[in-house]
Structures are given as structure tokens and as C-alpha cells.
Amino acid sequence: MPPLILAVNAGSSSLKLAVFRSDEQQVSLLATGSLSSVGSPPAKFSYALASSPDAKRKSDAPRSVQTHTDAFEYFLHVLFDDERFTSEGHTREHITHICHRVVHGGRFTKPVVIEQDTYDRLAALSDLAPLHNNRALDIIRSCHDSLPNALSIAFFDSAFHSTLEPHIYTYSISPTIAKEKNLRKYGFHGLSYAFILRSVSSYLHKPLSEISIIALHLGSGASVCAIRNGQSVNTSMGLTPVSGLPGGTRAGDVDPSLIFHYTADAHNVGRMSADATRELHITEAEKILNMESGWKALTGTADFHEIATSDKLSHKLAFDILVDRVCQFVGGYFVQLEGKIDALVFAGGLGENSPELRKAILDRCACLGIDTVDPKKNSSAEEHEGPVYEIGMGGTRIRALVCETNEEVRVLFYFISLLTLTRFYSWKSLESVF
Ligand SMILES: Nc1ncnc2c1ncn2[C@@H]1O[C@H](COP(=O)(O)OP(=O)(O)O)[C@@H](O)[C@H]1O
Ligand SMILES: CC(=O)OP(=O)(O)O
Numbered sequence: 324m325p326p327l328i329l330a331v332n333a334g335s336s337s338l339k340l341a342v343f344r345s346d347e348q349q350v351s352l353l354a355t356g357s358l359s360s361v362g363s364p365p366a367k368f369s370y371a372l373a374s375s376p377d378a379k380r381k382s383d384a385p386r387s388v389q390t391h392t393d394a395f396e397y398f399l400h401v402l403f404d405d406e407r408f409t410s411e412g413h414t415r416e417h418i419t420h421i422c423h424r425v426v427h428g429g430r431f432t433k434p435v436v437i438e439q440d441t442y443d444r445l446a447a448l449s450d451l452a453p454l455h456n457n458r459a460l461d462i463i464r465s466c467h468d469s470l471p472n473a474l475s476i477a478f479f480d481s482a483f484h485s486t487l488e489p490h491i492y493t494y495s496i497s498p499t500i501a502k503e504k505n506l507r508k509y510g511f512h513g514l515s516y517a518f519i520l521r522s523v524s525s526y527l528h529k530p531l532s533e534i535s536i537i538a539l540h541l542g543s544g545a546s547v548c549a550i551r552n553g554q555s556v557n558t559s560m561g562l563t564p565v566s567g568l569p570g571g572t573r574a575g576d577v578d579p580s581l582i583f584h585y586t587a588d589a590h591n592v593g594r595m596s597a598d599a600t601r602e603l604h605i606t607e608a609e610k611i612l613n614m615e616s617g618w619k620a621l622t623g624t625a626d627f628h629e630i631a632t633s634d635k636l637s638h639k640l641a642f643d644i645l646v647d648r649v650c651q652f653v654g655g656y657f658v659q660l661e662g663k664i665d666a667l668v669f670a671g672g673l674g675e676n677s678p679e680l681r682k683a684i685l686d687r688c689a690c691l692g693i694d695t696v697d698p699k700k701n702s703s704a705e706e707h708e709g710p711v712y713e714i715g716m717g718g719t720r721i722r723a724l725v726c727e728t729n730e731e732v733r734v735l736f737y738f739i740s741l742l743t744l745t746r747f748y749s750w751k752s753l754e755s756v757f
């Protein structure tokens with residue numbers, strides 16, 4: 324029986340999973356699963372077998388699924404309880420490799436196999452991605468306990484931005500303290516940007532090393548990336564994923580002093596939050612900026628579809644704030660890239676699903692010579708092969724594109740190339756699993 328490879332993407336509020344089978348000459352997708360609203364039960368569960376994509380199952384997960392680790396165990400339970408899957412002879416023991424998206428890699432710029440020392444080094448970084456790293460590490464620990472034969476490998480979001488230059492990643496603070504505490508811009512969503520880059524390169528029939536784009540990963544965590552000739556040259560997230568654009572529950576950029584004025588008792592912001600546990604080290608200030616802000620704080624809902632389509636003043640304000648902040652980054656990065664870009668690319672839950680948001684951003688960016696929106700293409704994507712499609716009128720050099728990003732597939736592709744098996748597994752064979 325061929326081995327199974329699992330790709331695990333622990334986002335701030337979601338867990339996305341993909342199961343692949345590695346045959347001799349190619350890799351094939353067997354199943355996908357996703358749980359959203361993890362942490363506010365019931366999590367929304369969606370699950371499909373590649374052999375019957377039309378029979379996609381959507382349901383509420385049991386209320387006992389409260390954490391990312393619960394969500395991971397629940398997915399495995401559903402998968403190995405599914406006769407359509409097990410009747411092909413698959414068992415848990417066939418899982419040989421588990422590829423984990425880990426948001427903050429600190430100084431790691433290449434994937435690492437998880438052993439005790441790498442685990443400890445990643446655990447030490449957890450405070451720098453308070454909504455992410457510990458959740459991924461908890462899942463890694465659970466894999467170690469319940470799938471002891473499988474090797475866990477960490478792939479880092481931050482690694483894609485290892486090409487940033489010093490004047491981009493350095494904060495204007497004491498260099499001694501910055502060095503001692505590794506205080507610098509890292510940037511995240513790198514696995515998504517690597518997927519977007521590769522997909523746009525294939526769509527435009529242009530070598531990856533000649534692709535220059537501004538990419539927008541707009542999900543419940545949202546960021547912008549300037550890519551010049553296939554390399555990240557700037558990105559909006561920083562030391563942690565809270566900076567840059569606002570997110571579902573994240574503040575994005577604020578005056579750094581704001582936090583001291585936010586609470587009546589300024590001394591309290593630095594103490595540990597009541598939610599802090601052995602796993603989740605989070606101060607009151609981080610909790611406010613990461614979990615009690617963003618468009619949910621402005622409107623009462625994290626559902627951006629509701630925000631984008633409502634007439635309520637609070638919803639309109641949250642929408643306009645996001646458009647404004649995105650356009651500020653697009654303008655800045657356009658100058659940094661000297662206007663030499665192939666496309667503005669939308670991705671992530673909002674970027675892929677909100678025509679209202681895409682139109683508002685493209686309307687504002689028309690002055691840069693970026694393609695204007697084609698209302699028909701923007702509101703209902705035409706049948707398209709592969710993950711990229713056009714939403715512009717086609718009147719200018721700089722295209723307006725959407726990319727259905729997939730961090731799980733990116734991680735898998737990276738894994739295969741790591742094993743230097745690329746000569747066996749062509750990129751073509753992966754395109755079938757998009
Ligand atoms: N049709 C839609 N219109 C606008 N926003 C949407 C739509 N569908 C999903 N979203 C938003 O996408 C976000 C989730 O995006 P996703 O990239 O999956 O997030 P993450 O990986 O950060 O958890 C949610 O905030 C949700 O409201
Ligand atoms: C880095 C980050 O914010 O990730 P996500 O959007 O998946 O929460």
C-alpha cells in the first residue's frame with residue numbers, strides 16, 4: 324500500500340488539511356478537510372474525498388471540538404471512519420509524513436524535521452506568533468503521540484521573506500536590543516505567496532524568476548507582499564502577524580502607544596491574560612490587539628460577506644478601513660517596485676470570495692495603471708483551469724488576477740522537492756490536485 328502524506332495548515336481560527344497518496348510516479352490528492360471558527364464552538368466542518376468531490380460534507384463539528392488539536396483528531400476520526408476511504412486499504416499506519424505549516428520560523432529559513440531540539444526551538448518562538456505557533460506545536464505533539472511512525476516536518480510562513488533587505492526588515496529601535504531579542508520584520512503567509520507566485524508564473528507563461536507582482540492574501544489574517552523577480556522584497560506583517568492590515572480580530576497597524584491608553588490601568592496591559600495557559604502565552608495587550616480588535620470589534624461579526632453587503636454604517640466603516648489600508652500598501656509597494664509589476668493578485672478567504680472588496684480596491688488602484696474591473700468576470704468566475712483567473716477588462720499591461728491559494732498543496736510540493744523527487748513528480752502531476 325503506498326504511503327500517505329498529510330498536510331496540516333493551522334491558521335488562527337481555522338484548520339485546513341489535505342491527504343495525499345504517494346505512488347511511484349505521482350502524487351494524488353485523496354481527501355481534504357477544513358474546520359473554521361475553531362475556538363468558538365461549534366466549528367464549521369467541511370470534508371470531501373477527491374474521488375467524490377460532489378459529495379462534499381458540510382456540518383457543525385461536535386461542541387467538544389474546541390481546540391486546533393481537537394479539530395485535527397476529529398478530522399482523522401472522520402477520515403478513518405469513512406468506508407469509502409478505508410475500503411481502499413488505508414489505515415493510520417500508512418501515514419508516513421506529516422507536513423505542518425508553522426507560521427513563525429524565526430531564524431529557520433528552510434523546513435525542518437521535528438525532533439526534540441527543533442521542537443524546543445520552535446516552542447521558544449511561540450510568543451512571536453501568539454495565535455499560531457503553539458497551535459501547530461500542539462498538533463505536532465498529538466501526531467507524535469497518536470501517529471508515532473510518522474515523521475513531522477515544519478514548513479515556515481516566514482521563510483519566503485528571508486530575501487528582505489536590512490532597510491526593510493530593521494525597526495528604528497536600539498540595534499543592540501533588536502539583535503539580542505531578534506526584533507525585526509519577519510513577514511508571514513509565505514507558503515501562500517509561494518503558491519501564488521508559482522501559479523501566476525504558470526498562468527502568465529513566464530519564468531518564476533521574472534514575475535513581479537503585488538499579492539494580497541486577504542483572509543481573517545490579511546497581508547500584502549511585494550514580489551520582485553520571484554522574491555519577496557516587502558510585506559505588511561512584521562515581527563508578529565498582528566501588524567499591517569486589520570484582520571478578523573486583529574488590529575493591524577496602530578500607534579504603538581495606543582495600547583497604553585486603551586486600558587484604564589496602563590500597568591495591566593503587560594500582565595498575562597486570563598486566557599494564558601501553559602500552551603498559550605499571551606499578555607493582556609496581545610489579547611486585545613490579536614483577539615478583540617479587527618472588523619469583528621468594529622461590526623460585531625467576523626463574517627466579511629455580511630460586512631461587504633450590508634448598509635449598516637459600522638459595516639461600511641470596517642469595509643472602507645480595509646480598502647484604505649490595502650491601498651496604502653499597494654501604493655507604497657508600487658513605488659518600491661517602480662511600477663514594474665505584472666499583476667495585482669487577490670487571494671485568501673476575502674480576496675477569493677468578495678467581489679465587492681476586489682472592485683473597491685481595483686477602482687482605487689486604477690490611477691496606477693492596474694487593470695479596471697470587469698463586472699461580469701469579477702462577480703462570477705468563468706470556468707478556469709488551475710487556480711488563477713482574470714477579473715480585469717484587459718485594457719492595461721498590469722493584470723487584475725485572483726488566485727485560489729492553497730498552502731496545503733504548496734507544503735506538499737515543497738516536501739516532494741525536498742526529497743529531490745521532482746524528477747519523478749512533475750509540477751504537472753500536482754496541477755491535477757489544485
Ligand atoms: N463570500 C465571502 N465574502 C466575503 N468574505 C468571505 C466570504 N467567504 C469567506 N469570507 C471570509 O474569509 C475569511 C476566512 O478566510 P481564510 O483565508 O480561510 O482565513 P484564515 O486562513 O485566516 O482562517 C473569513 O473572515 C470569512 O468571513
Ligand atoms: C499568518 C496568519 O495570519 O495566518 P492566518 O491568516 O492563517 O491566520
Ligand SMILES: [Mg+2]
Nearest residue numbers: 334335542544
Ligand atoms: Mg489562512
